[in-house]
Amino acid sequence: MAGTTEAPSTNKAGLQKKDYAGSKSTLCVGCGHDLITARLIDAAFDNSLKPENLVKLSGIGCSSKTPAYFVSRSFSFNSVHGRMPSIATGTALANRNLKMIGVSGDGDTANIGMGQFVHVMRRNLNMVYIVENNGVYGLTKGQFSATADKGSKLKHGQVNHMHAIDLCALAVELGCGFVARLFAGNTKMMKQVLQAALAYKGTVLLDIISPCVTFNNHEGSTKSFPWMKSNELAMQDIGFVPAYDPHYEEMDHGDERVIKLGDGSKITIKALDKDYDPASRTGALQLLAQHHESGKVPTGVIYLAGETPRFVDHLGMVDVPLSSLKEDALRPAKSVLDEVMDSLA
Amino acid sequence: MATAQAAAPQTRTIVNDLVLHVATANGSGSQTSNMVLLRTLFQMGIPISGKNLFPSNIQGLPTWFTIRANKDGWIARKQDADIVVCMNPDTSDEDVETARKGAILIYEETLNLAGKRPDCIHYAVPFKKLIAEACPDVRLRKLVINMLYVGVCAQLFNFDMDEVRKAISTQLAGKQKAIDLNVPAVEFGYKWAAENLKKADPYRVERMDGNKGKIIIEGNAATALGLMFGGVSVVPWYPITPSSSLCEYLDEYLNKYRIQDGKRTFAVVQAEDEIAAAGMLAGAGWAGARAFTSTSGPGISLMTEIIGLAYFAEIPFVICNVARTGPSTGLPTRTMQGDLISLFYASHGDTKHIVVIPSTPKEAFEMGGEALNLAEEFQTPVFILSDLDLGMNYWMSDRFDYPTQPFRRGKVLDKEALDKLNGQWGRYRDVDGDGVAYRTYPGTDHPKAAYFTRGTGHTPDAAYSEKPEHWKANMDRLARKFATAKNRVPKPEVHSNGHAAGLIYFGTTTEAVREALAVLDHQHGLKLDLCRLRAFPFTQEVEDFLHSHERVYVVELNRDGQMRMTLNAELPRFAGKLRSVLHYDGMPLTADNVVQQVVSMEREK
Numbered sequence: 001m002a003g004t005t006e007a008p009s010t011n012k013a014g015l016q017k018k019d020y021a022g023s024k025s026t027l028c029v030g031c032g033h034d035l036i037t038a039r040l041i042d043a044a045f046d047n048s049l050k051p052e053n054l055v056k057l058s059g060i061g062c063s064s065k066t067p068a069y070f071v072s073r074s075f076s077f078n079s080v081h082g083r084m085p086s087i088a089t090g091t092a093l094a095n096r097n098l099k100m101i102g103v104s105g106d107g108d109t110a111n112i113g114m115g116q117f118v119h120v121m122r123r124n125l126n127m128v129y130i131v132e133n134n135g136v137y138g139l140t141k142g143q144f145s146a147t148a149d150k151g152s153k154l155k156h157g158q159v160n161h162m163h164a165i166d167l168c169a170l171a172v173e174l175g176c177g178f179v180a181r182l183f184a185g186n187t188k189m190m191k192q193v194l195q196a197a198l199a200y201k202g203t204v205l206l207d208i209i210s211p212c213v214t215f216n217n218h219e220g221s222t223k224s225f226p227w228m229k230s231n232e233l234a235m236q237d238i239g240f241v242p243a244y245d246p247h248y249e250e251m252d253h254g255d256e257r258v259i260k261l262g263d264g265s266k267i268t269i270k271a272l273d274k275d276y277d278p279a280s281r282t283g284a285l286q287l288l289a290q291h292h293e294s295g296k297v298p299t300g301v302i303y304l305a306g307e308t309p310r311f312v313d314h315l316g317m318v319d320v321p322l323s324s325l326k327e328d329a330l331r332p333a334k335s336v337l338d339e340v341m342d343s344l345a
Numbered sequence: 346m347a348t349a350q351a352a353a354p355q356t357r358t359i360v361n362d363l364v365l366h367v368a369t370a371n372g373s374g375s376q377t378s379n380m381v382l383l384r385t386l387f388q389m390g391i392p393i394s395g396k397n398l399f400p401s402n403i404q405g406l407p408t409w410f411t412i413r414a415n416k417d418g419w420i421a422r423k424q425d426a427d428i429v430v431c432m433n434p435d436t437s438d439e440d441v442e443t444a445r446k447g448a449i450l451i452y453e454e455t456l457n458l459a460g461k462r463p464d465c466i467h468y469a470v471p472f473k474k475l476i477a478e479a480c481p482d483v484r485l486r487k488l489v490i491n492m493l494y495v496g497v498c499a500q501l502f503n504f505d506m507d508e509v510r511k512a513i514s515t516q517l518a519g520k521q522k523a524i525d526l527n528v529p530a531v532e533f534g535y536k537w538a539a540e541n542l543k544k545a546d547p548y549r550v551e552r553m554d555g556n557k558g559k560i561i562i563e564g565n566a567a568t569a570l571g572l573m574f575g576g577v578s579v580v581p582w583y584p585i586t587p588s589s590s591l592c593e594y595l596d597e598y599l600n601k602y603r604i605q606d607g608k609r610t611f612a613v614v615q616a617e618d619e620i621a622a623a624g625m626l627a628g629a630g631w632a633g634a635r636a637f638t639s640t641s642g643p644g645i646s647l648m649t650e651i652i653g654l655a656y657f658a659e660i661p662f663v664i665c666n667v668a669r670t671g672p673s674t675g676l677p678t679r680t681m682q683g684d685l686i687s688l689f690y691a692s693h694g695d696t697k698h699i700v701v702i703p704s705t706p707k708e709a710f711e712m713g714g715e716a717l718n719l720a721e722e723f724q725t726p727v728f729i730l731s732d733l734d735l736g737m738n739y740w741m742s743d744r745f746d747y748p749t750q751p752f753r754r755g756k757v758l759d760k761e762a763l764d765k766l767n768g769q770w771g772r773y774r775d776v777d778g779d780g781v782a783y784r785t786y787p788g789t790d791h792p793k794a795a796y797f798t799r800g801t802g803h804t805p806d807a808a809y810s811e812k813p814e815h816w817k818a819n820m821d822r823l824a825r826k827f828a829t830a831k832n833r834v835p836k837p838e839v840h841s842n843g844h845a846a847g848l849i850y851f852g853t854t855t856e857a858v859r860e861a862l863a864v865l866d867h868q869h870g871l872k873l874d875l876c877r878l879r880a881f882p883f884t885q886e887v888e889d890f891l892h893s894h895e896r897v898y899v900v901e902l903n904r905d906g907q908m909r910m911t912l913n914a915e916l917p918r919f920a921g922k923l924r925s926v927l928h929y930d931g932m933p934l935t936a937d938n939v940v941q942q943v944v945s946m947e948r949e950k
């Protein structure tokens with residue numbers, strides 16, 4: 001284009017938005033997953049994340065393909081169906097300094113991956129675990145997943161008679177410190193929460209309702225765009241203030257709840273409908289149970305506790321990544337072998 | 346006075362050659378007594394082995410410990426015992442049947458065995474009565490009653506009591522109270538036997554010099570040491586017999602010897618299952634750690650999908666399969682060489698893996714470290730194939746040598762290397778023509794360091810591809826990599842003297858095969874050449890061995906001849922030469938078994 005020569009803006013890491021780009025998406029046009037990908041790119045750029053410190057991990061599914069579509073400058077591991085949590089755990093053990101984004105689907109997490117999901121929620125890793133939740137298996141053409149609501153219908157009329165698994169409730173129950181439910185169509189809230197999640201040091205579960213336009217966007221679906229547009233209950237107005245924002249302290253907080261994260265950034269939460277306290281675990285579980293009845297989908301920060309020691313802290317490991325240790329640290333001296341041999345003689 | 350009934354007059358003495366079989370109940374504390382017997386013989390310089398034949402149970406079911414002491418160094422399992430100690434009333438009727446003809450039976454007086462096995466020499470001992478005298482505290486009697494048979498055996502067979510006391514101190518290291526309780530019990534049993542039993546059998550042990558510089562160790566502890574000195578850093582694991590003690594030893598050693606300024610240079614993590622353990626291995630290996638776990642057959646079955654991922658995405662880690670008897674839950678506390686095919690070709694599609702096969706604790710130590718090298722060198726899962734017999738039983742071993750070779754961490758590009766290349770590299774490019782590409786660790790501080798790891802089709806530059814030519818080229822490169830590995834894995838141990846018949850074996854059949862070979866030679870005039878496999882893929886030496894022999898026996902502990910099948914598949918032109926010598930009842934192999942099978946096939950040849 002001729003004329004405009006305005007320099008593209010750079011962030012605190014000295015990078016431009018394009019440095020956070022990925023390959024072109026190969027998902028269906030209009031897929032909710034692509035909306036999440038776009039906000040992830042924005043959030044990573046606005047947080048000035050260093051791509052070299054970030055790794056992306058996923059399982060298998062349309063959702064699990066998306067790490068290819070953002071931040072190509074970061075390492076990525078598209079693994080096997082339902083096993084991303086263990087791969088992430090191993091990665092964190094080898095290199096405790098990495099920030100991880102785990103991308104999964106509702107089938108990848110709540111069906112085949114349920115075993116690993118619950119255990120990774122118990123381990124406090126430095127990971128944002130995103131479930132791109134469409135209530136079906138997109139990649140295998142539209143079978144129900146375990147997050148499908150009771151009474152919801154597949155494209156050809158089959159009805160789900162079983163209870164849905166509520167991943168947010170499980171995460172709260174299992175000790176995850178930061179749990180949010182989001183709607184991919186509410187991009188403003190999604191972006192703010194993603195930024196906060198990326199700044200948070202610990203496991204974050206983001207259960208993002210992300211409609212599958214090809215297999216689960218019809219009438220009778222409770223994970224469709226139209227259903228979510230009329231049933232989303234956006235509970236909060238959420239803001240994120242990066243650590244480097246010098247102006248924030250002077251601003252008037254009003255009735256906002258301000259939660260400071262470990263890196264100095266802040267998340268601001270202004271309750272819209274009622275005064276919901278996201279620091280209360282029982283409150284969180286109550287809210288979720290209540291809305292299973294109502295059919296409404298509350299979105300926002302369901303639960304946010306202060307940052308607590310991480311899994312790697314409890315293991316008492318050295319401060320540097322284990323992957324950086326060399327022979328001098330990894331092989332004990334000959335005297336050690338002599339000592340052991342003597343004890344066995 | 347209790348007397349021994351002598352079935353046959355004592356004609357000769359048998360020195361330093363006995364099989365002692367102790368039958369007790371699981372959880373009764375007999376392990377300490379048995380280890381004291383074993384250690385005493387070892388300290389007296391007599392070559393020994395100790396095998397624990399235990400049930401899949403914590404307390405109450407029968408358990409047996411069998412010790413073989415042999416001046417000529419024959420320490421394989423023997424089918425029939427020379428001396429049977431019966432402490433378990435529930436099994437004593439069957440236990441006395443495990444004695445060979447004319448053997449010695451030592452048992453609790455009240456067990457009704459006097460009329461049984463008239464061919465044997467009987468020593469009835471009132472253990473229950475004696476323990477009441479030996480141990481005034483009723484509550485402690487159960488703990489030390491087994492020490493009485495140590496004393497009785499020591500007296501009958503001439504064990505050196507100073508060595509017995511030393512063995513107790515070693516076995517109960519640091520637990521002075523327990524030592525003070527056990528030593529008098531042994532002495533009591535010894536004294537009682539001296540005063541009450543009339544020696545009517547020919548067995549005795551004498552000090553000799555067969556064990557200079559040797560140690561006693563379980564294979565699992567040896568592998569664990571090898572891994573620690575090999576620099577293992579991430580250990581996710583899920584308990585399963587007979588592999589658990591490997592990671593438990595490893596945890597113990599690492600916590601003792603791999604602490605830096607009060608912090609751990611490792612992570613040992615209990616995974617939620619073996620799938621997760623494998624996933625953690627893959628994550629850790631990918632991110633640059635030396636990752637290891639141990640498991641057994643059922644665990645391997647669960648890990649198989651991730652093993653295939655790691656093969657294809659080219660991620661290093663090491664798994665030790667301490668094999669047990671399968672299929673299914675099988676015999677969880679018995680041994681087998683039954684997971685050969687499920688390891689060599691683990692996972693779907695075209696997959697092949699590097700497997701190293703130790704046969705002694707010393708080799709387990711060396712291969713523990715070497716497996717970590719091979720995994721990183723070839724960026725692939727590497728397996729250590731052990732089994733219950735090696736892993737959980739007690740073996741005499743030469744002392745381990747401190748590893749002097751530096752770690753081989755493989756082709757890794759760091760920031761400086763990437764700078765030199767101007768960031769021009771591709772994760773799966775075969776730059777050196779050996780099939781092994783270059784990799785980077787996540788977290789490498791260079792804008793071109795990252796690549797996309799996937800289990801799906803990819804180009805040499807790690808981009809997604811479904812193109813037939815990309816797929817095929819990649820699979821061919823992986824085959825090239827495997828061919829390179831063929832020249833780096835441990836070579837077989839070959840003893841060839843130009844005989845027409847050869848015998849291939851591996852792992853824990855070694856002791857039985859060694860002994861069988863001598864018997865075949867001395868008693869049957871049959872001479873065979875030997876080839877002990879130490880790795881998969883098979884190296885050139887294996888091919889040469891098959892080529893240069895008319896017929897080759899393949900000894901293995903499974904029903905279907907899995908090693909033979911693999912040799913047939915990998916080296917089909919020799920298929921007609923192979924004959925199986927099989928054993929698969931869950932017990933370690935005996936020399937007699939090998940002799941019988943080989944002799945009968947040699948007759949038919």
Ligand SMILES: Cc1ncc(C[n+]2csc(CCOP(=O)(O)OP(=O)(O)O)c2C)c(N)n1
Nearest residue numbers: 061062063081105106107108136137138139
């Ligand atoms: C072990 C295994 N079983 C089955 C499959 C087939 N499969 C691929 S994706 C998928 C479901 C994915 O559903 P979800 O996680 O909800 O992702 P979506 O496509 O809806 O984003 C299944 C069953 C597989 N790849 N691996």
Ligand code: SF4
Nearest residue numbers: 028031062138212213
């Ligand atoms: S099938 Fe559904 S989930 Fe998959 S890409 Fe298409 S719209 Fe998205």
Ligand SMILES: [Mg+2]
Nearest residue numbers: 105106136138
């Ligand atoms: Mg889905």
